[in-house]
Amino acid sequence: xxxxxxxxxxxxxxxxxxxxxxxxxxxxxxxxxxxxxxxxxxxxxxxxxxxxxxxxxxxxxxxxxxxxxxxxxxxxxxxxxxxxxxxxxxxxxxxxxxxxxxxxxxxxxxxxxxxxxx
Amino acid sequence: xxxxxxxxxxxxxxxxxxxxxxxxxxxxxxxxxxxxxxxxxxxxxxxxxxxxxxxxxxxxxxxxxxxxxxxxxxxxxxxxxxxxxxxxxxxxxxxxxxxxxxxxxxxxxxxx
Numbered sequence: 001x002x003x004x005x006x007x008x009x010x011x012x013x014x015x016x017x018x019x020x021x022x023x024x025x026x027x028x029x030x031x032x033x034x035x036x037x038x039x040x041x042x043x044x045x046x047x048x049x050x051x052x053x054x055x056x057x058x059x060x061x062x063x064x065x066x067x068x069x070x071x072x073x074x075x076x077x078x079x080x081x082x083x084x085x086x087x088x089x090x091x092x093x094x095x096x097x098x099x100x101x102x103x104x105x106x107x108x109x110x111x112x113x114x115x116x117x118x
Numbered sequence: 119x120x121x122x123x124x125x126x127x128x129x130x131x132x133x134x135x136x137x138x139x140x141x142x143x144x145x146x147x148x149x150x151x152x153x154x155x156x157x158x159x160x161x162x163x164x165x166x167x168x169x170x171x172x173x174x175x176x177x178x179x180x181x182x183x184x185x186x187x188x189x190x191x192x193x194x195x196x197x198x199x200x201x202x203x204x205x206x207x208x209x210x211x212x213x214x215x216x217x218x219x220x221x222x223x224x225x226x227x228x229x230x
Binding site for chain 2: 004040041045048091093106107109110111
């Protein structure tokens with residue numbers, strides 16, 4: 001079974017430029033997550049999709065970050081314009097689904113995209 | 119609000135020695151707790167999880183963790199560490215609809 005795919009693996013941009021990351025989840029996984037992991041910290045959830053709908057984007061800085069999952073499969077995360085503090089690893093994860101009520105489905109993580117903003 | 123505290127930023131152990139990584143949490147309800155491992159160049163991998171029932175849970179790679187409600191702790195243990203265990207370890211709490219809240223991590227170095 002193929003895992004979560006992400007591209008690019010590394011990206012260096014200057015501040016105020018824009019950048020986009022791509023994620024392909026595990027086949028059949030309805031739920032997709034984007035996390036930001038700043039050096040020395042644990043990952044922080046940015047946005048969660050269930051199929052092509054947003055479940056939680058409360059931690060997404062919407063003035064500069066956007067994400068979409070138009071067909072309920074692949075997803076893109078965009079930053080425009082980038083700031084120095086956006087330097088981080090951006091992780092994509094997927095899980096089977098989000099059940100009704102309080103349950104847990106294992107999240108499978110991709111290798112991440114390391115973004116450096118200069 | 120939830121929080122996860124991993125008081126040890128960096129731990130160094132000798133290969134073959136025992137290991138315990140500490141984790142304390144704060145959450146207003148019965149938590150779902152996890153330990154994830156992140157190796158250089160690899161993605162995050164689930165080691166083990168606690169939902170309910172037996173408070174001592176077994177995971178992959180010989181790891182185990184014990185849930186202690188009275189101490190709000192979920193410490194990770196391994197009786198004999200291997201060089202390949204060198205990695206970053208995250209204690210994680212689940213909140214809401216499958217949302218994971220990560221601690222700041224403990225970096226494990228294994229020396230020969």
